[in-house]
Amino acid sequence: MAGVKIERIAIVGARGQMGALFARTFHKAGYTVATLDRPYAEEAIREAVAAADLVLISVPVTATKDVARTLAPHMKAGAILCDVCSVKVNPLEQMLAAYDGPVVGTHPLFGPVIPEGFDPRVAVTPGRDFPDGRTGAAEAVSEVFARSGFSPFASTAEEHDRAMAVVQGLNFITTTAYLAAARQTPAIEKFRTPSFERRLEAARKMLTQDRELFQLISEDNPFLQETVRQFTAYLDLAAGGDLDLLSARASWWWRDTA
Numbered sequence: 386m387a388g389v390k391i392e393r394i395a396i397v398g399a400r401g402q403m404g405a406l407f408a409r410t411f412h413k414a415g416y417t418v419a420t421l422d423r424p425y426a427e428e429a430i431r432e433a434v435a436a437a438d439l440v441l442i443s444v445p446v447t448a449t450k451d452v453a454r455t456l457a458p459h460m461k462a463g464a465i466l467c468d469v470c471s472v473k474v475n476p477l478e479q480m481l482a483a484y485d486g487p488v489v490g491t492h493p494l495f496g497p498v499i500p501e502g503f504d505p506r507v508a509v510t511p512g513r514d515f516p517d518g519r520t521g522a523a524e525a526v527s528e529v530f531a532r533s534g535f536s537p538f539a540s541t542a543e544e545h546d547r548a549m550a551v552v553q554g555l556n557f558i559t560t561t562a563y564l565a566a567a568r569q570t571p572a573i574e575k576f577r578t579p580s581f582e583r584r585l586e587a588a589r590k591m592l593t594q595d596r597e598l599f600q601l602i603s604e605d606n607p608f609l610q611e612t613v614r615q616f617t618a619y620l621d622l623a624a625g626g627d628l629d630l631l632s633a634r635a636s637w638w639w640r641d642t643a
Contacts, residue, residue: 396408407533453466510523
């Protein structure tokens with residue numbers, strides 16, 4: 386990573402909750418932080434990104450392509466273009482097409498309010514290193530997050546999206562399908578057990594506040610349909626009565642505590 390040093394960071398979408406979080410934490414970690422929000426006036430873009438070593442896009446996944454194209458002509462040579470989208474394959478391709486310099490994808494595995502005791506992990510996926518032959522763009526971005534109190538780890542875009550197809554996409558789909566089916570049961574409201582209440586509470590924010598977000602990131606994940614097909618195979622096992630097999634496989638999550 387010789388010669389790769391990030392000192393100035395531009396955050397695009399800094400009025401958003403995640404953008405604001407990173408603006409605060411990066412500034413606190415000692416970086417010079419510039420911010421940019423809509424409308425993306427040309428003069429404001431130049432002021433925010435022209436001197437930046439790292440330009441971090443913190444906008445909805447549907448806006449990544451257009452924002453990257455808007456920013457790229459104003460970035461200095463060697464500056465790293467980066468995003469924080471919850472999917473990685475498509476946004477990385479869009480940034481690579483928009484900008485011919487170094488590109489890195491990231492996904493913070495948390496929201497704007499980090500639960501106490503939760504390790505704030507950040508997936509870092511390389512896109513393109515420096516055109517001048519230097520290496521270490523992804524490592525330099527990881528160092529920014531680590532210095533700011535987060536826990537970065539290396540991943541590929543495909544590995545990331547396959548995992549998120551389960552963690553986010555399949556979780557959203559199965560939760561909505563389960564609760565949609567449950568409401569068809571007559572008088573179900575009278576039979577709410579503590580475990581059912583916990584499931585409802587866990588789903589509340591997803592379906593009342595973040596539904597559009599989860600729909601967007603699920604639709605943009607290229608591995609979601611494959612993941613859903615794999616899941617239906619396990620439902621077929623349940624329909625065939627193989628509950629012991631399913632329970633044994635599900636117990637994998639607690640294998641270290643047995």
